[in-house]
């Protein structure tokens with residue numbers, strides 16, 4: 001049976017990029033459907049009624065949601081070019097760190113844009129402590145997965161997005177001086193063709209952040 005694979009995503013979503021990266025690394029043909037998150041399509045609401053978020057993968061009419069769940073589903077369904085480590089202990093560790101990124105690091109970074117003063121300083125301090133943990137994890141490695149890109153590298157691609165956000169809000173949280181291994185890893189990652197195809201366009205993203213900033217200033221006046 002011919003496989004039908006659709007991805008509902010959004011250009012600025014680092015979570016959508018995770019799934020696209022996994023699809024491309026495995027060479028799975030797919031149809032990409034761009035969602036307007038300010039006017040969600042009936043299909044997105046049908047396929048992800050709980051969270052109503054992108055990404056959603058629809059494989060032969062069956063929806064799978066949550067970026068890391070989708071990456072694991074793809075890896076289990078298409079066995080070529082494995083993404084998760086083959087060894088159960090290494091697999092457990094990769095999942096642990098991916099959860100750390102989503103449950104700890106991302107919430108800290110996401111709130112930075114809306115903070116000011118002491119509160120912001122504390123959040124930056126917290127983000128840097130969390131990044132230091134990731135930096136130590138990467139020490140001496142080419143990629144989080146070892147010699148080549150794998151599950152944790154896909155999960156951690158949000159750090160590329162983080163660098164774009166940091167630059168916009170004028171905070172030098174993730175710099176080459178403070179986090180040389182993460183910096184080097186991002187540079188190396190961005191040389192890989194499939195990663196290049198999945199990068200969030202920096203200028204367009206920063207324009208979007210500027211629009212959001214203007215809109216919230218306007219609303220508070």
Ligand SMILES: N[C@@H](CCC(=O)N[C@@H](CS)C(=O)NCC(=O)O)C(=O)O
Pocket residue numbers: 010012013014015037052053054055065066067068
């Ligand atoms: N935990 C989710 C996060 C997905 C997510 O936050 N998606 C955002 C775009 S970056 C979204 O669809 N937001 C729409 C909304 O919150 O209404 C995943 O890993 O897939």
